[in-house]
Structure formats: structure tokens, C-alpha cells
Amino acid sequence: MDDKLQSAILKAVDDRFDAEVEFLSELTAHPSTRGNEQSAQDFMAGELAGRGYEVDRWQIDVADIRDMPGFSPVIGNYDDAVNVVGAHRARGSGRSLILNGHIDVVPEGPHDMWDTPPYQPRVDDGWMYGRGAGDMKAGLAANLFALDALKATGHQPAGDVFYQSVVEEECTGNGALACLQRGYRADAALIPEPFAESLVMAQVGVIWFQVHLKGLPVHVAYAGTGSNAIEAAVPLISALHALEHRWNAADRRPADYAHMDHALNLNIGKIEGGDWTSSVPAWCVFDVRMGVFPGQDMAKARAEIEEVLRQAARDNDFLRNNQPEIVYHGFQAEGYALSQDKSETAARAIGALEAAHGAVTGGTLDKLAITATTDARFFGLYADTPALVYGPRAEAIHGFNERVELESIRRTTQSIALFIADWCGLETL
Amino acid sequence: MDDKLQSAILKAVDDRFDAEVEFLSELTAHPSTRGNEQSAQDFMAGELAGRGYEVDRWQIDVADIRDMPGFSPVIGNYDDAVNVVGAHRARGSGRSLILNGHIDVVPEGPHDMWDTPPYQPRVDDGWMYGRGAGDMKAGLAANLFALDALKATGHQPAGDVFYQSVVEEECTGNGALACLQRGYRADAALIPEPFAESLVMAQVGVIWFQVHLKGLPVHVAYAGTGSNAIEAAVPLISALHALEHRWNAADRRPADYAHMDHALNLNIGKIEGGDWTSSVPAWCVFDVRMGVFPGQDMAKARAEIEEVLRQAARDNDFLRNNQPEIVYHGFQAEGYALSQDKSETAARAIGALEAAHGAVTGGTLDKLAITATTDARFFGLYADTPALVYGPRAEAIHGFNERVELESIRRTTQSIALFIADWCGLETL
Numbered sequence: 077m078d079d080k081l082q083s084a085i086l087k088a089v090d091d092r093f094d095a096e097v098e099f100l101s102e103l104t105a106h107p108s109t110r111g112n113e114q115s116a117q118d119f120m121a122g123e124l125a126g127r128g129y130e131v132d133r134w135q136i137d138v139a140d141i142r143d144m145p146g147f148s149p150v151i152g153n154y155d156d157a158v159n160v161v162g163a164h165r166a167r168g169s170g171r172s173l174i175l176n177g178h179i180d181v182v183p184e185g186p187h188d189m190w191d192t193p194p195y196q197p198r199v200d201d202g203w204m205y206g207r208g209a210g211d212m213k214a215g216l217a218a219n220l221f222a223l224d225a226l227k228a229t230g231h232q233p234a235g236d237v238f239y240q241s242v243v244e245e246e247c248t249g250n251g252a253l254a255c256l257q258r259g260y261r262a263d264a265a266l267i268p269e270p271f272a273e274s275l276v277m278a279q280v281g282v283i284w285f286q287v288h289l290k291g292l293p294v295h296v297a298y299a300g301t302g303s304n305a306i307e308a309a310v311p312l313i314s315a316l317h318a319l320e321h322r323w324n325a326a327d328r329r330p331a332d333y334a335h336m337d338h339a340l341n342l343n344i345g346k347i348e349g350g351d352w353t354s355s356v357p358a359w360c361v362f363d364v365r366m367g368v369f370p371g372q373d374m375a376k377a378r379a380e381i382e383e384v385l386r387q388a389a390r391d392n393d394f395l396r397n398n399q400p401e402i403v404y405h406g407f408q409a410e411g412y413a414l415s416q417d418k419s420e421t422a423a424r425a426i427g428a429l430e431a432a433h434g435a436v437t438g439g440t441l442d443k444l445a446i447t448a449t450t451d452a453r454f455f456g457l458y459a460d461t462p463a464l465v466y467g468p469r470a471e472a473i474h475g476f477n478e479r480v481e482l483e484s485i486r487r488t489t490q491s492i493a494l495f496i497a498d499w500c501g502l503e504t505l
Numbered sequence: 506m507d508d509k510l511q512s513a514i515l516k517a518v519d520d521r522f523d524a525e526v527e528f529l530s531e532l533t534a535h536p537s538t539r540g541n542e543q544s545a546q547d548f549m550a551g552e553l554a555g556r557g558y559e560v561d562r563w564q565i566d567v568a569d570i571r572d573m574p575g576f577s578p579v580i581g582n583y584d585d586a587v588n589v590v591g592a593h594r595a596r597g598s599g600r601s602l603i604l605n606g607h608i609d610v611v612p613e614g615p616h617d618m619w620d621t622p623p624y625q626p627r628v629d630d631g632w633m634y635g636r637g638a639g640d641m642k643a644g645l646a647a648n649l650f651a652l653d654a655l656k657a658t659g660h661q662p663a664g665d666v667f668y669q670s671v672v673e674e675e676c677t678g679n680g681a682l683a684c685l686q687r688g689y690r691a692d693a694a695l696i697p698e699p700f701a702e703s704l705v706m707a708q709v710g711v712i713w714f715q716v717h718l719k720g721l722p723v724h725v726a727y728a729g730t731g732s733n734a735i736e737a738a739v740p741l742i743s744a745l746h747a748l749e750h751r752w753n754a755a756d757r758r759p760a761d762y763a764h765m766d767h768a769l770n771l772n773i774g775k776i777e778g779g780d781w782t783s784s785v786p787a788w789c790v791f792d793v794r795m796g797v798f799p800g801q802d803m804a805k806a807r808a809e810i811e812e813v814l815r816q817a818a819r820d821n822d823f824l825r826n827n828q829p830e831i832v833y834h835g836f837q838a839e840g841y842a843l844s845q846d847k848s849e850t851a852a853r854a855i856g857a858l859e860a861a862h863g864a865v866t867g868g869t870l871d872k873l874a875i876t877a878t879t880d881a882r883f884f885g886l887y888a889d890t891p892a893l894v895y896g897p898r899a900e901a902i903h904g905f906n907e908r909v910e911l912e913s914i915r916r917t918t919q920s921i922a923l924f925i926a927d928w929c930g931l932e933t934l
Contacts, residue, residue, distance in 0.1 A: 183780040185787045189719065246783065284782050290618070292904070306773045306791070310739055344735045345782035350775035351612040353713050353792040353835060354675065354877075355903040357774055358614045362735070363782040406782060448783075474784040475721070 077497055081229065082435060085497060088225035089490045096221040096489065097199065097482060099123070103213045104197040104206040108179050111156050113243045116179050120241040121160045123220065127227075129162030129239065136243070136254045144257060145458050148248035148284075148408045159251055161260060162239040164223070170235030170501035172262035174461070175223075175492075176252065176451060177216035178245030181208030182474050189476045203471075203479040210470025210480035215268030216241060218468065218485060222492035227505065235500035238262060245451050247284070247406045252451035256459055264425040264499060265455040268467030268488055270480060271446060273437070275429060276465035278332035278413035278445040279452060280339060281368040283377060284406035287312060287385065289349075289360045290398055303394035305360040306349040312400060315388035316342055316364060319380065323368075330369050332415055332445040339447045340367035363405070367447060370411030378404070412453035413445075414462060422462035425499065429464055432494035436487050466491070506926060510658065511864060514926060517654035518919045525650040525918065526628070526911060528552070532642045533626040533635040537608050540585050542672045545608050549670040550589045552649065556656075558591030558668065565672070565683045573686060574887050577677035577713075577837045588680055590689060591668040593652070599664030599930035601691035603890070604652075604921075605681065605880060606645035607674030610637030611903050618905045632900075632908040639899025639909035644697030645670060647897065647914060651921035655931065664929035667691060674880050676713070676835045681880035685888055693854040693928060694884040697896030697917055699909060700875060702866070704858060705894035707761035707842035707874035708881060709768060710797040712806060713835035716741060716814065718778075718789045719827055732823035734789040735778040741829060744817035745771055745793060748809065752797075759798050761844055761874040768876045769796035792834070796876060799840030807833070841882035842874075843891060851891035854928065858893055861923035865916050895920070 089096075106116035117133070125131045136157040141147055160179075166172075184194035184207040192198055197206035204214075219239060226232060238260050242251030269276070289312075291305035320342040326334075333339045342364065349360030368377050382402055389395035414422065433441040452463035468484040518525075535545035546562070554560045565586040570576055589608075613623040613636040621627055626635035633643075648668060655661060667689045671680030698705070718741075720734030749771040755763075762768045771793065778789030797806050811831055818824035843851065862870040881892035897913040 182784055185780050185784070186719075189787060246781075282783070290615075304773060306776050307742065310742075313736065313739075343783065343785055344733060344779070345784060345786055346779035347735050347786075347789070348777050350773070350792070351614050352675075352903070353774035354711070354772065354794045355611055355614070355774060356772055357776075358618060358905070360776070363779070365782045474781070476787070 082494065084229045085225055085493050086436065086490050088228035089221065089486065089493055091228065092221055092224055093486050096217050097204070100204060100209065100214055100217040101197045103216065104209045105195055107195045108181050108208065109183050110180055110247060111152060113179050114156055114158060117158050117160050117241060120179065124160065124162030124239060129164060132161040132163065134159060134258065136250060141250060141253050141257050144253055146249065146253055146454055148250060148406060149404050150250065151247055151406050157243050157251070159243060159254055160241040161255065164233060164237040166232065166234050166236050166503065168234035168501065168503045170233060171264065171499050172236040173233070173496060173500055174238045174240060174260060174262040174265040174455065175219040176240040176242065176265055176267045177212050177219055178243070178251065178451065179216065179241045180243050180246050181211065182246050185476065191477055199482065202482050204482060205477055205479045207478055210270040210478055211473035212269050212467065214270065214470065214480045214485045215467045218268045218489040218492055221489050222496060225493045226497060226502065230505055231502040232505055233496055233500035234503040236262065237496065237500065242451065249409055249451050249454060252454045256454055261459060262461060263421060265452070265461050265463040266492065266495065267450055267452055267463060267465045268492065269450050269465050270467045270470035270473060271444065271465060272469040273433065273466065273484060273488060274442040274444045275426065276446050277415040277443045278370055279411060279449050280447055281370065281372065281374070281411035282407040282409040282449045283366045283368060284363065285381065286361055286363050286403040286405050288401040288403060291356065291358050291394065303356070303398065305357045308392065308394050309360050309362055311392050312385055312388050313344055315384050319384045320366065330371060332413055333369060336445065340369065341447060342366050368411055370413040372411060374408060374410055407449070409449045410453055410457060412456045414456060414464065417456065417462050419462065425462050425464055428498040429466060429495050432491045432498060435494055436490045511923065513658045514654055514922050515865070515919050517657035518650065518915065518922055520657065521650055521653055522915050525646050525914070526633070529633060529638065529643055529646040530626045532645065533638045534624055536624045537610050537637065538612050539609055539676060540581060542608050543585055543587060546587050546589050546670060549608065553589065553591030553668060558593060561590040561592065563588060563687070565679060570679060570682050570686050573682055575678065575682055575839070575883055577679060577835060578833050579679065580676055580835050586672050586680070588672060588683055589670040590684065593662060593666040595661065595663050595665055595932060597663035597930065597932045599662060600693065600928050601665040602925060602929055603667045603669060603689060603691040603694040603884065604648040605669040605671065605694055605696045606641050606648055607672070607680065607880065608645065608670045609672050609675050610640065611675050614905065620906055628911065631911050633911060634906055634908045636907055639699045639907050640902035641698050641896060643699065643899065643909045643914045644896045647697045647918040647921055650918050651925060654922045655926060656934065659934050660931040661934055662925055662929035663932040665691065666925070666929065671880065678838055678880050678883060681883045685883055690888060691890060692850060694881065694890050694892040695921065695924065696879055696881055696892060696894045697921065698879050698894050699896045699899035699902060700873065700894060701898040702862065702895070702913060702917060703871040703873045704855065705875050706844040706872045707799055708840060708878050709876055710799065710801065710803070710840035711836040711838045711878045712795045712797060713792065714810065715790055715792050715832040715834050717830040717832060720785065720787050720823065732785065732827065734786045737821065737823050738789050738791055740821050741814055741817050742773055744813050748813045749795065759800060761842055762798060765874065769798065770876060771795050797840055799842040801840060803837060803839055836878070838878045839882055839886060841885045843885060843893065846885065846891050848891065854891050854893055857927040858895060858924050861920045861927060864923055865919045
């Protein structure tokens with residue numbers, strides 16, 4: 077790319093950056109938690125249509141995807157699970173690209189723990205605060221405004237580009253899976269998840285499961301003869317932590333994670349049990365998230381979890397006769413390592429991103445292994461498409477006062493614009 | 506009492522026993538959990554009015570009772586908290602009596618753990634099954650049909666009798682307290698709680714409290730830097746059990762409980778925490794019920810609980826900087842021991858019940874100390890009124906398939922009828 081065009085693209089991002097921040101603020105104001113993504117998707121579809129993209133908007137039908145690899149058990153129903161894709165069809169035959177991002181955000185938690193309301197985004201000292209601002213509405217903004225910048229220089233990508241705004245990333249990934257089922261394919265995918273302008277070379281897999289305990293409830297006056305389903309959870313949680321410890325052992329780590337003592341995190345994310353303070357609780361349910369390494373067999377991982385719970389239950393007076401029920405509910409996500417993709421295409425895509433990042437930042441592209449999952453696995457594992465996860469710097473994602481750095485969004489948008497120009501090539505409007 | 510009158514009273518209970526069982530079945534069909542007592546109280550008021558009692562029905566006003574000894578912090582509001590009292594005014598000047606029972610029942614829990622629906626009472630092999638059948642709608646039935654039996658012999662009590670159907674027994678006792686505030690006083694009180702035809706000589710006190718934990722939530726990818734509010738509950742629960750163990754030590758037991766290794770039960774009755782499986786939970790709340798001995802100072806007991814929680818929190822990395830919040834919510838019930846009432850009145854009342862029980866069963870009256878609380882404390886501690894807790898045999902109260910034995914209800918009704926005749930004396934209708 078000649079220097080003049082490159083400068084024009086960078087300047088075009090700068091020129092539109094106030095509008096991009098405004099767009100991000102408006103998008104973040106939509107409280108698009110699971111089941112509530114519709115208004116945010118309406119907004120996205122309108123923005124794409126207004127720019128002349130061919131808009132495909134559809135409700136996910138579980139029947140279409142349930143037999144595909146990578147499918148995860150559905151939580152709730154999909155009455156409101158709508159994906160939006162905006163397609164750019166090129167005249168030329170440059171490489172094609174999927175620009176993917178997820179519209180769903182995780183629950184914001186108790187509002188009194190936020191300094192300001194989570195869905196009233198605000199900018200302070202160069203950061204935008206709000207639930208989802210970083211994870212990952214800034215990425216959706218960067219993808220869109222990168223394309224806008226190219227257009228402002230009188231160009232468009234010379235390969236097809238599919239801009240995807242998907243649901244369900246935070247619990248199953250079935251939104252991205254539905255895009256595959258819908259037929260969207262490209263030579264590479266880019267997902268601007270907020271990993272501080274580093275390129276993600278490996279991501280863990282994630283298993284979600286619920287443990288259901290049932291006890292024999294009695295009046296607390298006779299507590300000794302009953303069995304407390306809430307307290308019965310404690311030894312099971314301990315046993316799961318012991319499993320977590322074993323899975324993180326040095327000799328089990330793939331190369332990408334060799335340096336990390338604790339890449340696989342077990343999280344007790346939710347718990348609920350009991351109906352009355354003076355009744356020994358009859359039931360308790362807790363929700364667990366467990367990480368697995370790339371390459372780790374999912375069926376074997378589940379079997380190990382089940383065996384650990386069964387064994388711990390056998391060691392407990394109450395649980396011995398009341399075996400816990402394990403329900404898989406949400407993520408059954410395999411790990412994925414771009415580092416293992418030895419294809420020419422992957423090398424070319426990584427090279428293009430390195431060049432773009434270098435041109436924008438003057439530095440080299442950091443590469444990292446992450447301890448979370450992303451939708452990259454669908455493209456990489458099930459569609460033979462190298463998936464590059466590269467996005468802005470954010471903090472406290474899934475936490476209170478989540479925030480994303482504006483200058484980082486600007487640089488990310490510029491890098492993505494240069495990457496598209498390089499990867500797809502450009503043609504005049 | 507002459508034998509002929511006694512036989513007539515016993516027969517009158519027998520004659521009406523089918524109707525009593527029918528009454529109990531209808532009453533049990535009302536799902537009178539906290540806040541839902543209205544239809545059951547409508548039924549009670551109608552039954553009392555139909556029998557010619559002077560019916561007093563009023564909504565509890567917290568402002569009227571909040572400064573009275575024995576008041577407990579209110580759960581929810583009292584928009585639906587209605588007491589019903591039916592008064593019999595005697596011509597003569599016999600001793601007066603309060604016949605008390607509570608209309609509220611504890612939640613039934615998951616219906617799939619019941620053999621048949623909890624609010625569709627059924628009789629099988631001499632037992633009636635249903636939530637509240639034993640605790641304590643059978644007692645309400647016994648009180649009412651005991652009076653009916655006297656009437657059938659052409660008599661009525663020669664002292665005033667106040668038949669009370671109160672709310673809130675299962676969480677605060679504020680229903681019985683409101684009866685005191687309303688001015689109802691008598692020479693003795695009888696409460697047919699289901700303790701298997703034994704007389705309760707001592708009952709423990711009960712403290713309810715909630716422990717609120719707040720954590721620093723982060724994406725589970727960074728679980729090491731966050732703090733799990735659910736798991737932070739575990740060491741606190743352990744510390745509370747250690748306190749429970751200390752409080753039950755032999756040298757702390759009053760005489761009534763000297764033979765019981767574990768009269769004071771700690772129960773973790775409810776728990777809730779977290780919003781999302783892959784977010785480290787920011788909050789967790791658990792509800793605790795703890796017993797105290799009669800005579801144990803409530804303020805000191807609370808201070809000890811608070812100190813134990815504070816100490817446990819100091820020993821925990823996370824909790825040290827996130828001290829748990831303790832909220833008193835429901836029962837602040839002192840223990841009460843009829844055994845400590847050395848008055849002539851108490852001795853006379855116990856003697857009358859012993860005689861009645863002996864006449865019906867041919868046996869002696871067992872006396873016991875119970876590990877639960879009842880509304881008896883209000884009469885005994887705050888109104889100088891000996892309160893006799895004596896009711897039918899029930900099983901699985903607060904549990905699934907709660908049931909009450911019909912023949913035991915019959916005997917209890919007979920004993921209560923004879924007790925009234927003895928205590929109040931009789932006058933012709």
C-alpha cells in the first residue's frame with residue numbers, strides 16, 4: 077500500500093472518530109443482555125442498511141444448528157435470538173473477510189456497585205464506561221468505522237466482506253455457529269475482542285454445567301435428621317477445585333500455556349437454594365464454568381468432572397444417597413489455537429495484521445494465549461478459516477465500571493482498516 | 506367433673522369428628538404461606554361468626570407493635586397480615602382462656618418432591634397429608650371443635666375464651682404480639698402445636714439473620730484477581746457452626762435441655778448469589794436460623810454472632826476488605842420455659858391439662874423441651890400468662906408429605922374440651 081493511501085485511511089478514521097465514539101455510546105446504551113438484544117440489533121441493522129450493505133437478519137432456529145459441531149445446549153428459548161449480517165459484495169476477486177462481533181453483554185449485576193448507571197455510557201479521562209462498552213461493542217464500532225474510513229478515501233474492499241453482529245457469544249456461541257450454518261464463509265475472520273491490541277494465538281475452551289442437589293427437608297428443630305442441600309454443595313465445590321488444580325498441572329499444559337500457572341479457571345458463578353430460613357433446605361443448584369485447554373477432549377473432560385462429583389458425593393453422608401444431578405447448560409466450547417494453524421492463509425493473515433498494527437502503532441504485534449473463549453473457535457475449528465482476535469484495551473469486562481480506552485479504539489479501527497485494505501485489496505467505489 | 510358430663514363431652518367430640526376432619530381438609534387446602542393467608546382467614550372468620558362468636562378481624566399495623574418487647578423485624582409488608590379472633594363472653598366468672606393457633610404455613614418447596622399436591626389434602630391410613638395439616642391447622646381445628654363439643658352437651662365455658670387465628674408465627678410471631686397489643690388477655694393460653702400430645706415445658710429462642718457478601722467481580726478469565734462472593738460464604742458458615750457447637754456445650758445448657766446434646770440448631774436455610782456463570786459472582790446472601798436457650802440474652806447472642814462473622818472475615822483474604830453485612834430479618838425470639846413459671850396459676854393449668862390428658866388417654870402427660878419456638882413466648886414472657894403448648898402428633902412438618910395423625914387429633918380435641926371445662930368451668934347455654 078502506498079504511503080499516501082495509508083495516510084488517507086488513517087486520517088479518515090481520525091476524521092470520523094467523534095462519530096465512532098457517538099455510535100459506541102448509542103450502542104452501549106442498549107441493555108443487550110441475553111434475550112434483550114433486539115433493540116441493539118435493530119440499531120445495528122439500521123446502521124448497516126443506511127450504509128448500503130445488503131442486510132440479512134434472521135432468528136436462529138435451534139433445529140438448524142443442533143447437529144453441527146460446536147453446538148452448545150441452549151439456555152432459555154431463541155424467540156428473541158436474532159443475528160444481523162451486512163454483506164459487501166466486491167466487483168473484484170480479492171480475499172474475502174468476516175468481520176465478527178457479538179452484541180450480547182453479560183448481566184451488569186447490582187447497580188449500586190457501579191459509579192454511574194451501566195447503560196448510561198459516559199466518557200471520562202479518555203475512557204468510555206458502561207456494560208458492554210469494551211466487551212465488545214467497541215469492537216463492533218471498530219469493524220464498522222474501519223469500512224467507513226476506506227469508503228471515505230473513495231475505496232471499498234476488493235473481496236467480499238461480511239459484517240456480523242451475533243448474539244449468544246457469552247453463553248453458547250450459537251450465534252456465530254448460526255452464521256456458519258447460514259452459509260457465510262470467507263478466507264479469514266477478524267474479531268475485535270478487547271485484548272489490548274494483542275493478537276490472540278490460543279484460547280481455552282469452556283464447559284458450563286449446573287449441579288442440582290436435593291435434600292430431605294425437615295423443620296430445623298430436627299436438623300440432625302435432615303440434610304442440608306446448601307451445605308452439601310461445599311464438598312463438591314472443593315472437589316471441583318482439586319480437579320481444577322490437577323488440570324492446570326505443568327505437564328498437562330499445551331505450549332501456548334506452558335508459562336501460565338493457572339490458565340484454566342473454575343468459577344462458581346451462581347447459586348440458589350432453599351425456600352425458608354427455618355426449613356432445612358431441600359434443594360440447591362449451583363452453576364459452574366470450567367476451562368479446558370485447546371486439544372482437550374470435551375467428552376473426556378465432562379466424564380472426569382462427573383466422576384469427581386460422583387466420588388465426592390460418595391464421601392459425604394448425605395450425598396451418598398442423593399447423587400447430584402449434572403445438567404449441561406450453555407457453553408460446550410472447545411479450545412482453539414490459531415498458533416496451530418500452519419496454513420499459508422493463516423500466515424498471510426497474521427502477517428497482514430502485523431503490518432497494519434506496526435503502521436499504526438510503530439510497535440510489534442504482541443501475541444498471547446487467553447484464558448477465555450471467543451467465537452473464533454467456530455471459524456478456526458469448524459470452517460477451516462483462520463480467525464484473528466484483535467481488539468482494543470478494556471478493563472473490568474464482566475465487572476463493575478467496565479471501561480474501554482478511546483485512543484485504543486482509534487488505533488484498533490485504523491489497524492483494522494489497513495488490514496482490510498491489505499487482505500482484501502481495494503477497488504474504487 | 507362428673508363422669509357422665511365427661512363421657513358426654515368425649516362423645517360429642519366423637520360425634521363431630523368427621524366434620525372436624527372435613528374442616529381440617531378445607532382449611533389445609535388454603536395455601537396460607539406468608540402473605541397469602543387471606544382466604545384461610547376468611548374461612549376462619551366465617552366459621553367463627555357462624556358459631557355465634559364475636560369476630561374481631563384486623564390488619565396488623567407495624568406502628569402499633571414495633572416498640573413492644575418481643576417484636577421482630579418485619580419481612581415484606583403487612584398489607585395482607587390479618588389476624589382473626591373469635592370471642593366467647595361468659596355470664597359467669599370462671600377463669601379465662603386464650604386458644605391460640607397460627608394460620609400461616611411455611612413454603613411447600615418443589616412440588617415434585619411431594620407424593621401428592623401439598624394443598625390437596627388427602628387421608629391415607631389414618632393420616633392427613635398436606636402442607637400445614639399438622640403445623641398447625643389440626644390445632645386450629647381441635648380448638649374450635651373442642652368448644653363445639655361443649656356446646657353440644659348444652660354448655661359453654663363459664664370464663665371468657667378468645668379463639669385466635671394468627672399470622673406470622675413462622676417468621677416473626679408478630680401476629681400473636683398484635684393480639685397482646687389489641688388487648689386480649691386471659692388467665693392461661695393453650696396452643697395446640699403438633700408435639701405429639703406432650704406438654705412443652707421449654708422452647709428455644711430463634712434468631713434469623715441474613716449475611717450479605719459483596720465481591721469484586723471480574724471476567725472468569727481473570728478469576729485470580731477477583732473474589733468470589735459465593736465461595737466467601739463457606740468459611741463464614743464454618744465459623745457459625747463452630748459457634749453452634751460452643752453454644753451447645755454441656756455447661757451452657759439450662760436444666761430443661763441438660764440431656765440434649767444439640768438443642769440449638771444452626772440452619773443455612775436459603776442462599777442466592779451471582780448473575781452469570783462466567784462472571785466471578787459479585788454478591789451472595791445467605792439466611793441463617795440460630796437457636797438460643799431460654800434465658801440467653803438476645804443482644805449478647807447477636808453480638809457474639811457478629812463477632813464470630815467479623816473474626817472469620819478477618820481470616821479471609823477477600824473478606825478482610827469486604828466485611829459481611831449482617832441484617833436481622835425475621836425472628837428475634839427469646840426462649841421461654843413454662844417450667845420456670847412457679848405461679849399458682851401455672852401449676853393449676855398444668856394440673857388441669859394433666860387430668861384432661863389422663864382422662865382421654867389413660868396415660869400420664871409427657872413433658873418435653875423442644876428445639877423450636879412457638880408463640881407461647883408472648884403470653885409467657887410479656888403477659889404473665891402461662892402458655893401450654895400441647896397438640897397432636899404430626900410428621901415432616903416443614904418437609905415433604907407433612908402429615909398429621911387423625912386419632913391423635915381426636916384425642917387432642919377431647920383433651921382440650923375437658924381442659925376448657927375444668928379451667929373455665931361450664932355454664933348452661
